[in-house]
Amino acid sequence: xxxxxxxxxxxxxxxxxxxxxxxxxxxxxxxxxxxxxxxxxxxxxxxxxxxxxxxxxxxxxxxxxxxxxxxxxxxxxxxxxxxxxxxxxxxxxxxxxxxxxxxxxxxxxxxxxxxxxxxxxxxxxxxxxxxxxxxxxxxxxxxxxxxxxxxxxxxxxxxxxxxxxxxxxxxxxxxxxxxxxxxxxxxxxxxxxxxxxxxxxxxxxxxxxxxxxxxxxxxxxxxxxxxxxxxxxxxxxxxxxxxxxxxxxxxxxxxxxxxxxxxxxxxxxxxxxxxxxxxxxxxxxxxxxxxxxxxxxxxxxxxxxxxxxxxxxxxxxxxxxxxxxxxxxxxxxxxxxxxxxxxxxxxxxxxxxxxxxxxxxx
Numbered sequence: 001x002x003x004x005x006x007x008x009x010x011x012x013x014x015x016x017x018x019x020x021x022x023x024x025x026x027x028x029x030x031x032x033x034x035x036x037x038x039x040x041x042x043x044x045x046x047x048x049x050x051x052x053x054x055x056x057x058x059x060x061x062x063x064x065x066x067x068x069x070x071x072x073x074x075x076x077x078x079x080x081x082x083x084x085x086x087x088x089x090x091x092x093x094x095x096x097x098x099x100x101x102x103x104x105x106x107x108x109x110x111x112x113x114x115x116x117x118x119x120x121x122x123x124x125x126x127x128x129x130x131x132x133x134x135x136x137x138x139x140x141x142x143x144x145x146x147x148x149x150x151x152x153x154x155x156x157x158x159x160x161x162x163x164x165x166x167x168x169x170x171x172x173x174x175x176x177x178x179x180x181x182x183x184x185x186x187x188x189x190x191x192x193x194x195x196x197x198x199x200x201x202x203x204x205x206x207x208x209x210x211x212x213x214x215x216x217x218x219x220x221x222x223x224x225x226x227x228x229x230x231x232x233x234x235x236x237x238x239x240x241x242x243x244x245x246x247x248x249x250x251x252x253x254x255x256x257x258x259x260x261x262x263x264x265x266x267x268x269x270x271x272x273x274x275x276x277x278x279x280x281x282x283x284x285x286x287x288x289x290x291x292x293x294x295x296x297x298x299x300x301x302x303x304x305x306x307x308x309x310x311x312x313x314x315x316x317x318x319x320x321x322x323x324x325x326x327x328x329x330x331x332x333x334x335x336x337x338x339x340x341x342x343x344x345x346x347x348x349x350x351x352x353x354x355x356x357x358x359x360x361x362x
Contacts, residue, residue, distance in 0.1 A: 052346035056310065056361045057293055059340040064290035064331060065283060066324055068224075072214030072232060072278040074265065078180050078206035079274070084110060085173045087196045090189060097187040097202060101178045108176040108201055115174065119167045126160035133157055182206035205274060208267040212243060214280045215258035223284055224248065230263050232278040241265065241272065291336055292329040297344045298322065307332075308350055310341035315354045 088110035095107045133153045139145040185203035189195060212232065216224065228245045243265035252259055265272065299306045304319045320335030336342070341361070343350065350356075 054346040061289040076205040110174040112174040308343040
């Protein structure tokens, strides 16, 4: 009986072991089969990449109005800060801020009674010296005085004259007048204020005409000349204004590699103001046979620029040189010729030698 139980137990153990071995084998076999299937799928997908469907552009010549765009700033034709040359107290203000004045108009008067008193004193001293000189000259005729004494008195007369001229000059400095015709700014002082040469009483600006400063790339230095017309717009104003270039800086800025220019701008209606930002446009000579392509077709690089052209139905990368840009197109100055087909879309997915498929050709 005991032997029978041992036999049954051994059979059960063997059956269980067989089942476990079968399950392990089945699992391993399934894993290998799945790996083979995956490897086969990968092998199928490892074929050559499909080229994207792209748009193309046929290169042709067209007329191009060569223009330069730049940013400028309007400035007063003449501008000055009204400051006194000497220290003093303001006794009268003769202007109203924000108004127009003419050249020579009296703007500010400083206290000058002390200088006037000094001037009167000098005039009396000079008159006395002249009387003394006349008497000494009469005495000299009869040898009643030495010539040296006469020369000393004559020198005193001249010295008093020089002091009088100096005092008159100081008196003129107590009257501040407009150096040119223009428009006054805001007033910064009041009557009775003690001012010095550092005190800005107000500003004076000539706003008709105005000046406009702007800069262009150095490659246009020999293209632009004095007298060229400029068109511009200012922020908040839809009107277009015009002027002409009258000065070109002879030096190229080393930092920005640009040339500074200055134009004169009529401002008869007073709609333009100094300090305004201006968007400048300069029209140069027209180019009748310019090669223009869409801007998105150009692939920028660190050293050069490239485009993709169709060469026997395959993609070919060509180095190009660009010129003038418009809102949507760019001029090609070297690298392409009329009739070339340039790829404009899907250029990031293309590689040299890929077969090209077109969606639209313009």
